[in-house]
Structure formats: structure tokens, C-alpha cells
Amino acid sequence: MSNKLSKKLRLGIPAMLIGGALFTTAYQNSPSSRFINHYVDSVLSETQKRLPDNSLEGVKMADGLEVKTFATEPMLINPTDIDVDARGRVWVLEAYNYRPNITLNPTRKEGDRIVILEDKDGDGKADESKIFYQDASLNSPLGIAVLGNVVLVSQSPYVWKLTDTDGDDKADKKEVLFQGIGGEQHDHGMHTFVFGPDGKLYFNFGNEGRQLKDAAGNLVKDQFGKEISPKNYQEGMVFRCNLDGSEVECLGQNFRNNYEVAVDSYGTMWQSDNDDDGNKGVRINYVMEYGDYGYKDAITHASWPSNRTNIEEEIPKRHWHLNDPGTVPNLLQTGSGSPTGMIVYEGNLLPSTFQGQMIHCEPGHNVVRSYPVQKAGAGYTAEIVNIMKQEKDQWFRPADVCVAPDGSLIVADWYDPGVGGHQAGDQTRGRIYRIAPKNTPYYAPVLDFSKVQGAVFALQSPNIASRYLGWEALTKFGKSAEPELLKLWNSGNQRMKARAFWALCKLIDGKKYVEIALTDANPDIKIAGLRAARQLKLNVLDYVKQLAKSNDPQILRECAIALHGNTSMEVASIWADLATKYDGKDRWYLEALGIGASDNWDACFSAYLKKVSDPTSTPASRDIVWRARTNESVRFLASLATDSHISLKERLRYFRAFDFIKGKEKSETLLSLLRGNSPEQNEINKLSLNHLDVDFVKTSPLAKQSLSTLLASLNGKEYLELQTKYLLPEENPRLMSMVSKGEMPRQAAEALIKSPEGLMIVKQTINDPKKENLAIQLLNGIKSNGGQTSIDILKTLMSDKTRSATIRREATRAMGDSDTGQNLILAYLKENKIQKDFIPFAVEGVSKAWRRNVRIEASKYLGNSTSTNKKLPPLAELVTLKGDVKKGAAVFAANCSVCHQVNGEGMDFGPKLSEIGSKLGKDGQYLAIMFPDAGIGFGYEGWDLKMKDGSTMSGIIASKTETDISLKIPGGIIQNIKTSAVKSMKMMNNSMMPTGLMDGMSKEEAVDLVEFLTSLKRK
Template sequence: MKIITFRRGIVLVCIGLITSFGFSSFNKNQKTIWGQNLLDSLTESQKRETQNSLKGLKLHPDLEITTFATEPMLQNPTNIDIDSKGRIWVLEAYNYRPTNTGNPSNPAGDKILILEDTNGDGVADSRKIFYQSPDLNAPLGIAVLDSMVIVAQSPYMWKMFDDNHDGKADRKEILFQGIGGEQHDHGAHAFVFGPDGKLYFNFGNEGKQLLDAKGKPVLDQDGDIIGPNKYKQGMVFRCNLDGSKVECLGHNFRNNYEVAVDSYGALWQSDNDDDGNKGVRINHVLPYGNYGYKDEITNDGWQVNRTNIEPEIPKRHWHLNDPGVVPNLLQTGSGSPTGILVYEGNLLPAAFQNQIIHCDAGPNVLRSYPVKNNGAGYSAEILNVVQGVNDQWFRPADVCVAPDGSIFVADWYDPGVGGHQAGDQTRGRIYRIAPKNHPYKVAKLDLSTPELALSGLENPNLETRYLAYRKLQKLGAGATKVLENSFATNSNPRFRARAFWLLANGPQGFNYIQKAAEDANPDIRMTAIRAMSRLFPIGQWKKLGDKLVDDSDPQVRRELAIALRHNSSPNADKMWTKLALLYNGQDRWALEALGIGADGVWENRLDHYLESIKTLSAKPTGFNDLMWRARSEKALPYMAELIKADGNLDQKLAYFRALDFIPGENKHTLLVDLISNRFKNDPASQLVALRHVKLAVLQSNPAAKKTLLALMAKTSNELDFLELVEKYELTEANPKLLKMILEDKQTRKAGQIIYKLQGGSELIDKTFRTGNETAQRAI
């Protein structure tokens, strides 16, 4: 549905070959995948038939894949969820982008289906329509939470309610609205229930804003309007179950399709590059971070030239060399990333346990990304679950965990993705993946006692955990003993974390946070920091912070740095300084966490930090990096030292670029001084410095402008020349621009610029009126 260029002509011949299959038209006992030699014996139309749905797939050897449902039971699935009964809820998108595709649409609207295996043979034989309406057109997100079903479809995020539990929606309410991206893949996406009792969700870069049910702008955690004045592009959010207390947890993604939350409260996402630039990425989301799709200062795209630009396009795509951009966990190349989860079950093999599992519809693959700790951050590799090696129509759109620990994959099944196109409207499949000899069986959920409710909380299925969480929350003191026991003794740290979140949200929450902060497991200590910073003011957790600041684990220190964000208290300054002094100068994750922790209070942070190092015989190891990351004029003298120092210009480009992010006017005075003095005889450095002087300063400084014009006269790089002319509105360049047009050198760009400049259009008109046919053709 995204990214890969759609090649319509080669596939439309296949559309219309579908006949009226029954709901169980495939071979229920077919569990093997055929090789290429057997596929070669099939015609193209036979390959698309449901009985052959598994034959083009290459599966991990320790797993088995079975077909749960196919067309005509469902078509065009975009998103799924699985309830505690093991039923598969499916969003259909027959009415997908009709103005783009030219495909017919159903005036009755799209459907939300409930598919169920009622006889235990592993195949869906029951199909209910939970909701169908003309207002449902290509929805992209669904979350099933007992009688409440949250559906995301720009411009709305709805809560639908099945009040009498008959499998039909009885009423619908607006949760949020005003979200951009109607009939667009980059709009509103799915919600998930977090271990802390909150909802998490996101939207892509068409979303732009959130309005509440009454149409009023939603305010973020700082009391600011969630919109483009503060945030850029795609965003990820957290809120209460009723939609209150919305927090924006990250921004400047392109199309972050879904968010997955693990039991510790850590967030994981994928993001989609501009089509075809091999820049698809997986992110660990540091809360409140900037993820670099657009230039933070200018809002320019990645293609626009900048100092210290990344040499590789996939990295350039995310402005990774800029201060203030959180690093990527992994870049996976070209793709169309969609559904994602963190698998916390134990049915799948160990290689997949506690790891991300992710759909990428572009390269026809469902993958896992085994994550390893790497300093304050993480690294990851790729491990395929299943790939359509011999079936390029396999388009995994979403993946969910069932109550038994198996996973289900929704297959959009289409000849292509990208450009909001769809070559097929009639097909769609749901597959189940599990180890061999593990048929699909879901026990009836029993939450009648605290012990049984705790067992439900430990289930890998999200709705089961939601029901158990709510039951344990309702039990209150009656559940405390079992939760305390799980938190204290459970051998699975993720189960301990789930129990902890309930305890931390209770009346004695701070006592449990204190215990968690002293736990031997760093993941539990990080969970404690996340809870304490959300639930209690810093004055209450200062003593804990003072202990955690010296934690041996860099990831724990990372979380503590983030917890200090926007806190201007002296306690926060002291903690931040201690953390900054422990920064080793090698860990970008730690550096960006320190930057988040200083956001909005850089003056306070640097005052305390610089005062604390006055008595040191040498600057701390990470000092230069901290000044590079700082957003304060207090960092300017140190940037000046680094730029003035002897050394290769390439080694200084990062420091020149950092000047763009330092507020105030003094940096321009520094740059003019560098041009006139330190780099007087160094034209290459002069040109770099001039790129960072703002227009008003250059126009008011004849000497600097003269230097720039002299340098431009010598440059042989036409694109550099045009960039500088446009940036500094250099009317003196009009004659050369005209010459470039007449000589057919960068004609389009030169023409765009000359018409913007004073006197440019007059020069063009005058030249045209000379009657010179060659000039007239060029113009």
C-alpha cells in the first residue's frame, strides 16, 4: 500500500479470474509450501487460486503456516486485531483510493468483519459483519478492547461499542477528528493498549493535527496545540482510555505505520522512506525525540543540500548527521512497512521471543528484528519469518498475536503496492503461523479470581491482557497480593513489569517504584523511571534519581536523562550534569537522550555543567559532543574554538552545521569574523562559513558579500552556485543565470531563480526581444 512503484499493466489480466469460492474453498489440510519446480507447472491464474495460497511462500524452518481464511470470506484486509476468544477482526478496504485507482467502490461502505473457527479445525467458518456504513472507506487501524472497538480512518478515530455483545456495533463516538490523510496511507493508524493502562497510537505525515470530539484542538503534555507549529510530519502519541491527557511522544517521521509497546513501556516503530530510496527504518522511540525526516530548522526535505550532509541517501533521508536527531535502530532498504508487534509469547521459537515482528508489504516479507543492547541504545539484525519468494502478490499488511501465542498475518494480496494504487479488489488472506504440530486452540478466558486474572495479564494477546488489567484494577486491594508476588518472584521479567505497572498506578505506587528502581534487572529499573517521571514530581523522586544517576547501565541513565525533560529545578540540573559527565563521547543514543533532557532548559543545564567542570584539568571526554548538541549561545565560544583549530575542513563540517541550531545573532558575528580573519586565505572554509550567514547579515555587510561574490565567480559547481544565488538573492548573478539558460546548463533551476530576482524578468524580456532565435528557443 506504500512505497514500491505499482506496475499495473502486468497484472490487470489476472483480475476477474476469481470465481465464487466457498468460505473453505482451500484445502484445509495443506500445510506445506511447494518449491519453484511445482509452481512452474501452474498458470498465472492458478497461482492466484486459494488452494495454492501457500505454495509461493518461504517459511522459517522451525515454523508452520496454515491458511485461516481467504476470499471471498474477506477482501483487501488492511489491519487486524485478535480478541480474547481467538476471533480475527478484519478491516476491509474495498473502497481503497478510488480516485487514484479508477476502481469501482461500494456505496454501502467498507466492512469490519469478525472471523471465527467454530469447529476447531483451524479454518474460519463463521463470518460476521460488525460494522458497515458509507462513512467507512479504507480504514487503516483497529483495536478490540472488550465492548469497545477503536477504528482509525482519517479524518476520524472512532470508538464503536457492542453494548449487548452480539457482534454488531450498537453506537459510534468520535474519539479524535480533524486528522489529515483522508483516503491516504499516511493518515490515522491503529491504537494499541499499553502495559501502563494507556492507549498508544500514531499517524503519518498527512495527519498534521488532532481535534477532540467537539472539534477543539487537542493539547499536548506541555499545554501546547498538537499541530505543525510545534511538531513536524508523522507523530506518535499516548493518552488515557477516554482520550484525555494526550502526549506527543515523538515527531518528524514520514509514515510511522503502527507503534508497538513492550511490557517495560518501550516503544518500537517502523517508518517509510520517500519511495525507492532504500531508507525504510525501524525505530526505538526515545520519548519526545525528533526523528529527522524534515530539516528541523528550515523544514526542507532530505534532498536539499546542507553542510555535513550524509554521503549515503538512506541515511541522508533522515538527517542523521544533524544534532537533535535520534538514531535509527535499523535500516532495511526499500519497502512498504506496515503492521508491527513485540512478540512476548513463548509458543514461537526462542529466536522470535521478546522481539519485534514486522510486516513489509513491498518486499513481500514478514520479518523479525532480533535486538541487542548497544550502549545506551540498541542494534538489530533481520530474521525472516515468511517471504513471498515465489509469490510477489504476498503483501503482509498486519500481524497480531493470538491468545495461544501463535501469530496471524493479514495478506492484502495484490500485484503491487505504492502510489495509492490497487490492482486487485477481490482477494485477501489470513494466515496462521506457529510451530509444527500446534493446532489453533483457544481456552475460554476465566478472570474470576485474582490468580486467574494475573494469568490473563501474562497472556501474549493484547485484548486478553486488557481485560485482565481492567479486572485486576477493579479488584484493587484484592489483587495486591498476587501482583506483589508476581513482581517479586516471577522468573519472567516482562511479567514482573506488567504486575509492576498496576502496582505503580495504585495508591501505594511510589513504594513499588522505589523497589523497582533498586531491582537487579536494568529493564525493571528503566520501567521504574518511566513510571516515576509520569506519576510523581521530581521533588518526590529526587533521592531515587540521585542513586540512578550513577547506575552502571547506560540505558538506565538514558531513561533518567529523558525523565528530566522540561524540568528547570536545581535538582534536575544536578542530575543532568552528573549524567553529562558520564557521557563517553561515543554513544549517540546517550547524547540525544541528554539533549531531550535539556530541551527548553539548556541555559540552566549549561550553567550548572560548565560551572562543575571549571576545576577539572581537562575537558570531559564528551564535552565537544555536548556543545555540538546544545541549543544555547553558551556553546558558541566552544564551537568557535573547534572551527578555528588547525585541521581538515571535513572534520569541522559538523561544527559549522551545529551553528544553524544555536539560537541568537552572535553566531553570525562569529561567522563574519571567521571569513575576514581566520579563513582569510582559505576560500573553501570561507565558502562553508558564508553558507551559514543569514540573508540580512550578508546584505548589511558589504565586505562579506564581496567575498561571497568573488568565491562564486571561481566556483565550477553549478548547483552550488545556484544554491547560493537563491539563498542570498544575489541580483548580481542575473547575467550569469541568463548565460546558463542560453547555454542549456541547469536551465530549469536557473530560470526559476532569475524570475524571482529583482531585474531578472526584465533581463529575460530584453534578451527575448532582440530577435535572436537561439536565445528565444532557450528562453
């Protein structure tokens, strides 16, 4: 582009090319999901792939779009997040100092940087890179929002407010906006702030955020006076607040790692959420205000793998508790992945397929894509349409996407062999790309804020930073801006009409323009009007009564949500009217009704019963009973749970619903369901007992008798689950029988030693010389328990010379099956407390320890610790070698399947690897195996637990509630522990995956293993 033309563009002459929605001559293209190759295919070496000049080799673009490089290293490195200002400059957050204590990578003592990239000559490439801010306190920040001369930086545990007071593109002032959010440098903490159409800030944090504190360190209270902490909310959350951080509202909870909320012009929120790695449960959500999104159990806070009645058959659905009343449904489940930045595209430059739609980065699958949505009842449906897909270079890791002032997309590429967890395999690279229709120049229109017209013009920009400046200017103009805003209101473009509405009601006359919006023909404008009425604290109930006459399910959804937190006399009647409009099919609407009745269920359900005499008679009313959380619904739940006209499988949902209701009435009603012992009644009895409080059962003779009768009819896992829950002493002989017959002996033995009566039987058996075989079976049953009771038994047997050699040998071997036991074995070996002929059994017992140092240290006492393994070739050579997939599968089975599953085969301990080849290339696979500490997946961190009885346990916490902890230990074994028995918990610095896994492999085995893992791709 010539300098002359560049100057004209920067003066704003060809405004028709702007991507904003009102600039109607912008480039249009027909909807298409077809792709074209960006470059001619060629074969590149691994070294050549890494060169910036080849960064787009292998990229496929949506038809009609092209991608060009805007900037590469060394102008920037490791971009975690970006924003684009009103001048078209790209602001980049860098993360060079990413988890150095884990990755062992070098660091910059000066700290990480915020870099501004600028295209000064209009050729679509950055010419200048300047540092806005660098400081040792800046450590791998994850979110940036440019709001005029203020920059908000999200870096758990802080949100920094950086201000450029003199306009020199340098931060002069640094303040804390929020703090106390999760741990430092945690990927699941605070994410980006977004300026909304209503003049508010929207933001979120993942499930490590936990709480929100203000600048003074006080817990923030939300719009209902509730502290934003685990006391009131759980896991990842979504928020809204004023520009100064005041009036924080919690808008949704119970996500895992919800990453960057995106808000459209109507005030509708969208975001992505990451599953526990390897469970194919990544999702896209429409964020229904005040909704619970089901990552953890809403009542017990147990993790999703925990067994529950009516558990979902498919793990991707089970992951989000989708069968539970009170869980908002997912918009779209996208399988595996590592989702990051998202925006709503409201420009005209891109093809119509993408206009008004989410655009999202998925670095796990090396793609930037869109999820076009369509309304479906009170909710939406969506599909996946790729925009930019890298098919040759798995180092392409799109971390964030923004819209430039001209309507083009700016994409940040983290560029790394790995993604997710805590891994960083490359510190020297990073790229920024621009996506636009072919031959579209890059520019930013000159914005004039001295006039109302200029401010309104900026408000229409597809670029958020420009809209913010327009809003701020309109705030200063006040009432004088009304005529220009009315022109925009009447322009015919609905999204621009919505933007005009928000400005009119927030800056001019709230009540007047809310009431105008509520009579508009467009349901989305009506919805925006009701949302504004709530924000402005107007008489919302009058407006809800007006809108509740509508038959539009989206409007009715908002009416139900608007009742949330309001317990005035009128609410119950209005809610009941809305509930009668539920059709029995629309889960979105049902959950909106649940949100509206929250904390007011007694009154709402009573009002509903006045309109529906028999709420068990129709699918719609049965759903209302299922969703209700009031004692008044209990009798109807009981009727439905025992209705023989409904299949027992369908009735499971009603038994599950009992878990969400508290009170004696529930327990007494469930107790009344215990009748007879027919096959079906036994199922009902079992379900009823499972949903009663344990103490209630033990104090009720009828419940206890029914439990005994039921246990007599059960076998295996079902029997052990109930017995482990209630620990009836009368069942101990049967548990002993199970051990002797090899029927789930570990679980049976562990159930025995949990009760005083059972422990006495175990000790009597071990002390009986005539029952030596049964004693050995008991030792093998309790060996992996690791609790003080089992350790004491084994320790006593090891040292008691009056015992038979067989018992002492087996006890010595069994001691090495738990972390506590392994520590004792090493101590005893060092102190020479194990007699010489038992040392081989002690070493054998720890030979499968996940801690490599334990295995190596113990083996020294056999005198044969010298390794004969040859050192593997360097990584650069390994990645060039071709292996055998079939042989690699055998290597995996021998070395990795004890902790990982592939397509259901193997142990469920570490992340599932069925699609790991879609996420990591060969280099990433080698790095993950050779340096496991550098890539610990969130949720798979190891924990050391010190118990009150003096023992220690280590493993992955699968679930933790106020009363119970489920601890996974290698081999897929679950240890159930009472929270009250734990003295302290500490997260391990190292991965539970042993280092040096490849040390014992030949070059061929290592190459075959990686070839196999790389072949595991999404189908």
C-alpha cells in the same frame, strides 16, 4: 481435531500449551534463521496462483514453524488490519471501498465492514464469518483494537469508538474519540491503537495526520500544554493517552509513515517507517521518548533532498537527516519496502529467536520477519530474521500480524498485485494465516474474571486483548489483587514481573512500587520504574539523582529523558552530571541528553561548563557542543569550525550546528570568521556566509565584500547557489556570460530574471537585434520557468511582428516548456492566434508535455492526429509473455528515464525504480503503467500552483518551508519559488505520470519494458 478434544481445549485443560511467558511447558525450538519449503515446488499458472488452495505454494518458513490457512475469500476480502480477541476470534477490517475515485473500482454503497472470524470446531480454520459493523461512513479503515466490548477503529480523519452494549457481536453505539486527522482514506494518516502494559493506549499517525482534535473538534493539547499541530510538531507522530482519550502525550515526531507502534512489557516502543518510495531508506526505530526522527529538517522543515552543510553521502541516511544534531539514530535500515503491521512477541510458543522481539509485516517484499535486538550502549542493534517468506507469488501482501491467545501468530494478507501508493488491483481476495510450531492445535483458554487469579492469569497472556481484560478486572479488584500480583512479581520471569509492576503501581500503590522497582537488580525494571514515576507525576528528580549514580547506559539514557520539560533549579546540575558520563561514541545517549536539555539549554550548558573547563578538548565534550542549542555554545562551535587540527570535512558538522541556534550572537560570530582568501579560508568564508541570515549579509559591508570576494573564486553550481541566495546586482554581467557560454544557462538565466536589475539586462539583450543568438539562449534558459515574468517575455515576443521570424519562432517553441505556457499555446491554437507557419513550432514545443491531453489536443492542429497503433492484448495474455530484458532497458531509456531513475541513471522526478521488481510482479507492473492514477506514491502527487502574478505552475513539491518551495517538474528540473508568491495550491486528482504510455508501444516493446522492470530486484 475431534469435537471432544476441541471441547477439552476450550475448557482450558492443557494450559501448558498456552504461549504466554509463564506457561513454561510451551513448545520450544532452537534459534534458527534457516528456511524450509512449505509445499513441494510446482509450476502454477497465474490463474492457479490466485486460488486459495494454492495460496501457500512457494512459502518458506523459519525452521520449526509451519503456516496454515485460517480463512480466505469469500469469508473476508481486502484486510487492512486485524486484531485477535481473548476467544481467539479474528477481527478483520476490510477496505473494499478503497479510493474509488482514483482506482475506478466499484464500491459497496453499504460501506466497508468489520468482520469477526471464528473457528468453532477447533480445527484451526474459521467456520463462521459475522459482520460486527458495516456503514457507508466506514471507508477503508486502517486500524482496529478490540478492548472488551469496545472497538477502536482508526480511519482518518476520525478515530471511531464502537461499543457492543448487549454482547451480540454487533456495534450498538458509535462515538468519535478523535478527529481532524489528515485526509480521508489516506494511508499516511491514523494507524492502530495498542493497549500498553501501563494501562494506557499507544497510537501513531503518519505525515498526513498533521494534527489531532478531540471529539468536540478542539485541537488536543499535550502534556506540556502544546497544541498537537504543525505549529509545534511535524510529520508523523507517536502518542500515549488514557483509555478514554484524555491526557494525550506526544512521544515522538518527524517520521514519514510510521505504521503501528509496538510496546513491550517494560514500556519500550518500536515501530517501522517508510521512506519516500525508491530511496532504499525504510527503517526500524526504537522510539526514544520526545525524540525527533529526522524526516524533515527540524528547523526549516525542508525535505531531505534539500542541500545542507554536512549532508550525508548515502541517500538512505540522507533521507533521515542522520548527520544533524537532534536526530535520533535509526535502529535498522532495511532498504526498500512498504512496512505495515508490527507487534512485540512476548509468548513462548515460537522459537526463542523470536521471543521478546518485534515481528513485522513487509508486504513490499512479501515477507513476515523479526528484528531481534540486543542492547548496545544507550541504544540497540538489530538483525533481520525471516519467519514467512513467499517466493513465488508476489500478490502475498502481509498487512498485519497479531498474537493469538495460544501464542501463535495470525497474519492478514491483503493479497494484491500492488502495494503502497493508492493502488488496489484486486477487490475479491483476502487471506488470514496462522503460524505456529508443527502440529500445534489452535485454541484459546477459558478466562475466569470472577477471581483475582483469573485476572492475573489473563494479564500474562501473549494476546493483548486478553491482557486488557485482565487489567480491567484487576482495576475492579483493587487492593485485594495485591497478593496475586506479588506472586507474579516474584515469579522470576522478567517480562511478567514488569507487567505485575505496572499493575501494582497503577492500581495498588504507585509510590511504594515505583521505589521498589528502582532498587531492582534488573535495569529494565528500574527503567520501567522511572517511566512509571513520570506518568504518576511523582518526585522524579529524586529518583533521577538516585539512578544517575549507575554506570548502565540504558538507565542513564532514561535519566536524561526524564529531565525533559523540567526547568527547575536542580535540573541543570543533574543534567551536567549525566553529560560528563557521555563517552563520545554513543549517539543514542547524546540524543537522550539533548532531549533532556530541550528548552533548558542555557542553564544546562552553563552547568556543564562548570564541570568541563574546555569543552573543545575531548571528542565527548565536542559532541556536547555540537548538540547544544544555546548562544553560550557559539564561541566553542566557532573554535571547532576553524580548528586546523581537525580536517575540514569533519568541521562541516560544526557549521551545520550553527543552523540550530538562533540570535544575533550567532551571526556576529560567524561574521568574525570571514578572514583572508586562502583556499581553506575561502571554504570557511563560504560556509560562514551560507549559515548567516541573508538580510544580515546584505546590511553588513564586511559580509557583502567577503561575499563578492568569495563569489569571484567560485564556479558552476557553488557560484550559482550563493548568487541565487543573495542576488548581488554586481554579478549580473557574469550571469550573462554564463548563459552565452552555455555554463548552466538555465540556472544562470533564471537567476537573472529574479532581480529587477537582472531582468532589465535580459530585456535589453532581447531587444538588441545584434544579440539575437544570445537572446535565443536566454529564451531557452527561461522557458521552463513558468513564472509570470518569463511567460510575459515569451508572449510578447510571439505576438510582436516587428521581431525577427527567428526570435518569434523560438519564443513560440519555448512557450510549450511550462504548464502555464502549454495552456496558453492550446488557447492560442483554439482561438487561431498563432500564424499558420508557426503552428508546427507551437506543437513541437508541447510535444513532451507530461499531460497526454495537451499533446493530443495540440497535435490535432497539424492534421495528423489519427493513431496507427494497434491495441495491446489483454492483461491476462500480456503477463504470460516473456520479454527481452536488454531491449526493455532501451524502451525504458526512451520512454521512462525522463522521469525515473534506475541505479542512478535517468532523471530524478518520479519514484526511483532500482528495486521495483522486488515489489511488483508483471501484473503489478502493467497495472502501474496502464493506470498510473491508481497507484500514486505518497510524496509524488502532482500539485497545481496559482501564483500571485497570475501564472500557474505544476509539479511535485520536493520541499516546502515557511519561506520557500522547491517544485520538481518532469525532466528532474527543480524550480525554487518563494512561498509568499503562491496564491493557492491544489493537489491533482491524477498522476503526473501520463496515461496511455503504452499506447504508442508495440506488443513486443510493452512486454520487453515490463520484463526489464521485473528484473530490477533487491540484491
